[in-house]
Amino acid sequence: MTSRRPWWNTLLGVVLTAIMLFPVYWMVNVSLTKSTDMRRNPPFLFPVDPTFEGYTKVLTQQLPYLGTSLIIGLGTVVLTVALAAPAAFALAKLRPIGGGALSFVLLIAQMIPGIIMAMGFYAIYLNLGILDTIPGLIVADSTLAVPFAVLIFTAFMSGIPNELISAAKIDGAGAWRTFRSVVMPISRNSVVTVSLFTFLWAWSDFIFASTLDSGGDLQPITMGIYRYIGNNNQEWNAIMATAVVASIPAAVLLVVAQRYVAAGVTAGAVKD
Numbered sequence: 001m002t003s004r005r006p007w008w009n010t011l012l013g014v015v016l017t018a019i020m021l022f023p024v025y026w027m028v029n030v031s032l033t034k035s036t037d038m039r040r041n042p043p044f045l046f047p048v049d050p051t052f053e054g055y056t057k058v059l060t061q062q063l064p065y066l067g068t069s070l071i072i073g074l075g076t077v078v079l080t081v082a083l084a085a086p087a088a089f090a091l092a093k094l095r096p097i098g099g100g101a102l103s104f105v106l107l108i109a110q111m112i113p114g115i116i117m118a119m120g121f122y123a124i125y126l127n128l129g130i131l132d133t134i135p136g137l138i139v140a141d142s143t144l145a146v147p148f149a150v151l152i153f154t155a156f157m158s159g160i161p162n163e164l165i166s167a168a169k170i171d172g173a174g175a176w177r178t179f180r181s182v183v184m185p186i187s188r189n190s191v192v193t194v195s196l197f198t199f200l201w202a203w204s205d206f207i208f209a210s211t212l213d214s215g216g217d218l219q220p221i222t223m224g225i226y227r228y229i230g231n232n233n234q235e236w237n238a239i240m241a242t243a244v245v246a247s248i249p250a251a252v253l254l255v256v257a258q259r260y261v262a263a264g265v266t267a268g269a270v271k272d
Contacts, residue, residue, distance in 0.1 A: 024247075031055070031240035038236055054241030062242050065224030068134065069203055070249075072220055075138040076202040077195045080145040084194065085187070087146075088153030089179045093165055103154070106147040117143060118211040125212060132213050137220070140208040145198040156190035157183060196257050200250055221246045 030038075031054050032047035091099045121140050122131070130136040160183060168178040184191070206222040213219055225242050 027240050027243055027247075031237055031244050033237055035235065035237060051237065054235070054237035054239075055245070057235075057238045058241045058245050062221065062224050062228070062245065065219060065221040066245070068218045069220040069222070069246075072134055072137050072141065073199045073202040075134070076141040076145060077198045079138055079142045080149050080198045081191060081194060083142070084146050084149030085153055085184065085191070086179060088150045088157055089183055091150070092154045092157035093160070093162075093183075094175065103151070106150055109143075109147045114144065114207045115211075118207050121208070122211055132215050132217075134213075134218055137205075137208060137213050138202075140212055141202040141205055142198075145194075145201055149194040149198065152194050153187065153190050156187055160186065192257050196253055199253065203246075203250060 029044070029047050032050035032052070033044065034049065034051045034053075037044060037048075090096055091103060096102075118140070121136075125131045125136050164182055164186075165178060168182050173181065203220075204222065205220065206226070209220045209223050210226070213223070221242075225239070225246065228242055229239055
């Protein structure tokens with residue numbers, strides 16, 4: 001026998017979802033509205049006589065910003081996984097001295113406000129001469145993602161049977177070979193989870209971008225939208241079109257990777 005969910009639960013869920021997604025819908029609606037209808041009262045609830053002039057301006061003016069954000073996002077993902085996965089393997093399976101204290105430090109690191117870290121990075125980058133550079137932003141964004149990534153990887157790798165690690169040692173594999181050939185292939189869900197969240201953080205970052213790359217030639221899309229609002233505060237269809245285009249990669253990644261994310265986030269929650 002199965003219990004049926006009351007209809008009002010479903011209705012409540014639909015209403016709450018509609019309320020949360022309404023800003024997204026309104027963003028798309030405004031992006032398709034003509035400039036002459038922008039101040040209409042009451043406004044159109046649906047895109048009547050839609051126009052794509054805003055998207056045309058996006059493709060001609062915002063593509064460099066989108067390309068820069070893509071490079072920064074992918075670079076941050078690579079650096080984060082490269083640093084966090086081996087660290088998590090050591091914490092989960094090699095049990096180093098002070099591993100518990102290191103895990104506590106990682107938790108504390110996630111509580112530090114980003115603006116404080118940005119000020120510290122600014123002083124360091126100014127001395128090193130890497131302000132307004134893509135590698136500088138990649139390193140800065142990685143500092144936010146690495147503690148989270150280590151915790152996710154550690155939770156997942158702790159659930160890997162020790163028999164697999166022992167079998168690899170019997171076959172003559174060292175710690176690095178075991179990590180590379182045994183642990184990482186079966187950690188796909190956690191890798192996808194960490195990569196997705198890392199990319200989203202780097203893609204939507206504004207604090208580091210405005211502090212460490214506010215005057216360079218290659219700036220991320222968050223700075224592009226910020227400057228576009230300041231220069232074109234009357235062209236709301238173009239501004240909203242830019243926001244829609246900037247949201248597409250994140251939305252696509254969430255839809256494609258949701259199954260792996262659900263498995264990766266809950267990994268390690270249940271012990272056999």
